Amino acid sequence: MQRRHFLRTLSAASVVLAMQPMVGAAKTARLSLNSTPATLLAAWQLPGGGFQAGVLNADPAQPHLFTVQQAVDLPTRPHGLMHLQGDEYLVIARRPGDWMMRLNIRTGDASRTWQDADRQFNGHSAVNGKYVYTTETDMLGGSGVLAVRDKTTLELLDVWPTHGHDPHEMLVLPQGGLGIAEPFLLVANGGIQTHADMGRTQLNLNQMDSSLVALKPATGEVLKQWVLEDTQLSLRHMALHADGVVGIAMQAHHGNASRKNDAPVLALLSDQGLRTAPESARMKGYAGDIVATPQGFVVSCTKSNAALHVSVSGQRLAQFAATSACALAAQADRVWLGHLPASSADALELDNHWLLI
Structure with a gap:
């Protein structure tokens, strides 16, 4: 694996612009957005078209600059990032993907596992x-399916059904969460069927089966499953709030453009069930990432060039303008949002996710 270290500042690739609520938006409920320095594990596309993952240093004192501290070349577009153990993280290819990479952010060592x-x-x-x-x-x-792997070697141990199509993000939730009496895995089935010969072509938009499913971590046994009444809302990314509510970022797949634009982009799951948040509507039906805040959730709405702050009960608290809003990370009431600067001809294009490290 070829490894490159960048210790220079990139003047056109801002990810820490200070943003203000849009006209008419509610107060931010003490939310601090891109206001403090941070070190983040991120993934991005280079202006020339290649893909990388690595470590970014963001400093709001220099609102048009950030520093790429470490970068590793990738074979195709990346997507999810996860802390594995110690200084090790996993980077996983975007679907349909055939690789995942173990990255040590202290040494820069990287190794790939092929699917x-x-x-x-x-x-x-x-x-x-x-x-x-x-x-x-x-x-x-x-x-x-859900693949079970050894944490140390990443060797495949078992494969379980997720009881749906297109499983995307998952959470590990504790005993008592969502009224379930034991620890469990919560998997978001996006509901979109694809085929090996057709890449990302969506085959069943009129018969989507998006759902959330709770599985036993030891056996894959189904403990509970939830669905929305609107079957064309794809449940994709999730965040757990401190009070036990799970926020789910959604993407609408209605054939009618008006219905898609008016669709909500946030759903809320609690022990009372799964429901949409109507005040998250009119965002072109597309949410990229989600994080929890003390007040609720922030959702990046990439196609609307905005981010929403929504309370845990579903009330819209604020809306922020941000071109191609994408990656989100949060710590208490501080949130870091990745987006493109106004002039983006030679900027890095961030993927959906990044992590505080």
């Missing part, structure tokens, strides 16, 4: 005890 020919990576993973779980799709049947 078996009969499955594809769907861009996300979770760690629980001695195991790493990766969301995947069976290449021939098109059904969603």
Whole structure:
């Protein structure tokens, strides 16, 4: 794996612009957005078209600058990022993906694990005890599966069904969460069927089966499953609020443009069930990432060039202008939002996610 270190400042690739609420937006409820320095693990596309992952230093004192501290070249577009252990992190290919990479952010060492020919990576993973779980799709049947891997070696140990299509992000939730009496895995099935011969072509938009499913971490047994009434809302990325509510960022797949634009981009899951947040509507039906705040959730709405701050009960608190809003990270009431600067001809194009490190 070729490794490059960049210790220079890139003047056109701002990710820490200070942003103000749009006219008419509610107060930010003490939210601090891109206001303090941060070190982040991120993934991006270079102006020339190549892909990398690595470490960024963001400093709001220099609102048009950030520093790439470390970067590693990648074979294709990356997506999900996960802390594995110590200084080690996982970077997983965007669906349909055939690689995941273990990266040591202290030494810069990187190694790739390639996918078996009969499955594809769907861009996300979770760690629980001695195991790493990766969301995947069976290449021939098109059904969603969860691969169970050894945390140390990443060796495949088992494969379980996710009882839906297109599984995406997952969370490891504690005993008592969502009214379930034992620890469990929560998997978001995006509901979109694809086929090995057709790449990302969406085959079943009129018969989507998006759902959230709770599975036993030891066996994959289904504990509970939730669906929305609107079957064309794809449940994709998730964040857990301190009070136990899970926020889910959604992407609408309605054939009618007006219905898609008016669709909500946030759903809320609690022990009372799964519901949409109507005040998250009119954002072109597309949410890229989500993080929890003390008041609720921030959702990046990439196609609307904005980010929404929504309370845990679903009330819209604020809307922020941000070109191609994408990656989100949060610590208490501080949030870091990745986006393109006004002049982006030679800027790095961030992917959906980044992590505080």
